[in-house]
Amino acid sequence: MSGVATREAYAKVLQEELSKNPKVVVLDADLGNATKSMSFKKVCPERYFDMGIAEQDMMGTAAGLATCGKIPIASTFAMFAAGRAFEQVRNSIAYPNLNVKIAATHAGVTVGEDGGSHQAIEDISLMRSIPNMTVINPADGKEAEEALKAAVQYYGPVYIRLGRASTPDLHNEHYQFIWGKGEVLREGKDVGIIATGIMVAKALEAAKELKKQGIEARVVNIHTIKPLDEALIIETAKLTGKIVTAEEHSVIGGLGSAVSEVICKQYPVKMAMVGVKDQFGCSGSPDDLLKKFGLTEIDIVKAVTSLC
């Protein structure tokens, strides 16, 4: 399966689609070449604002633009968007419910060589705890494109998590992104694997391996972590009786936590979580780091068999 990084999809949709909307403005904090926001500047320089290395100011400026009817897309690395500027996102954007889209790239350990200081593994947890905030974590380029277009159509603050590394294409050109709805990519009755972001492709690989062992896995892609598709999660729990979550994020506060909050209240079943185990990342190639932090298809298979 070939594919692109979701930040590449962000570049494409900015340049080809969102530039046509005169309300859209793009802000970046001196990382426009890395986040790919710069693609917008090429076609709409008058609506592109470099805010310098000042993420807090960038979020506040985006909020001010939004009060005047603009649809700002503020972009930087996930570490700085959700971490450095957390309180500006909370108080200047989400509290007044302003129409700002946060395109946070370089999320998770697949940032790679830059190391633990730059690998946001807490951003989903931080962002989903803020009232009014929508949190989206696309699984591939096509989903990222459609999610971005949908986010601009929607009124309200949205956090979109994008990656640095390439991820396999899971969707074709006819794919329709449905806000807040998960997607069943493979049917199975023995276990439900609920994954998000780059882990969705790995969940499908894991399902192939499990089939060889006689285990049929239902694979669910959750691109919208908040609001969460609770009905699909409960349906999956009822159908399979066992749930494994998979995310390139800390096991604290991310998809696994969100799913368990639903399961334990409404339909308790056995659960296992694949994710970063309450530790910081480190330098290395993305593939080496996915292995080191237990984020491969083999880790998903192991988590499933631990429940069976």
Next chain:
Amino acid sequence: MDITQLKKNALNARLNIMKMLAESGSGHPGGSLSMVDILTVLYFDKMNVNVAEPKWKDRDRFVLSKGHGAPGLYAVLAEKGFFPKEELLKLRKCGAMLQGHPDMKGTPGVDMSTGSLGQGLSVANGMALAGKLDQKEYRVYTIVGDGEIQEGQIWEAAMSSAHYHLDNLTLFVDHNGLQIDGSNDEVMTVNPIPDKFRAFGWNVIEIDGHDYEQIGAAVAMAQTVKGKPTAIVAETVKGKGVSFMEHQVGWHGKAPSLEQRDKAVEELERGVEK
């Protein structure tokens, strides 16, 4: 500029600040009183706003970056007619429109939610940038506290205002010299404030923040400056107008008792007769 009328408006605002804070039992009188004269000149003489249509797209905008001065802003907005004065006495009560710090979602006339210090100038910049993009004539005003400029984001934003040549933006520094834990100099030196803004590329005007003619002249002068934002550093008195609150750091975030309110009201009204 009708100074007699402005004085009446400011007096009413000060009286209402005392009444609402005594009623709520908490809130920030000192920094509300120090900026009331600036707000009065802005809302009653300078700003182009429409009480009947608070979200009018071409209006001048105001961001109270020092959001704890909310009682001062509410008193002036009510005086202007954005909402009934009865709302003032429900300040900070559960379910009330008037939150402890400004909330744009529910309060007519409030252009931005603020309260967490240091964030308002960035927002004002965003409004000014939008005005430039849309070729609008509106102007954007913001007030920061002198203690507030200890927040690093203010200086990130100060760079941005100058970088983007936001000559449609005017910032007031309410320089009353006091913050919660003491004087600026005791807590964290902020002086020289005018030099700092000049070094960041701003046009700077220094005024007496209680002199209506000086406030008005500075706002008018800022409108003529092209290519750079203007900072008006206003020397003010914390607690201005209420003798026992003036220059007292203890009145930063403490509400007057009912007796203290009565004393303040009596004193303010007497001052007018004089």
